[in-house]
Amino acid sequence: MTHLPYILASYGLAGSLAIILSVGAALRLKRDRVKLASLEATRGRSQGGKRA
Numbered sequence: 608m609t610h611l612p613y614i615l616a617s618y619g620l621a622g623s624l625a626i627i628l629s630v631g632a633a634l635r636l637k638r639d640r641v642k643l644a645s646l647e648a649t650r651g652r653s654q655g656g657k658r659a
């Protein structure tokens with residue numbers, strides 16, 4: 608009897624977990640960049656276009 612199915616299952620779980628976490632991080636990064644751009648645009652308008 609070989610342990611190959613268990614080895615493949617552990618690699619599959621590790622790979623899928625890495626993909627799930629990286630996709631979640633990429634989505635959060637995209638969302639936060641949009642929020643930052645919105646905040647910077649609001650800040651720029653409130654200062655009358657002056658940059659410090």
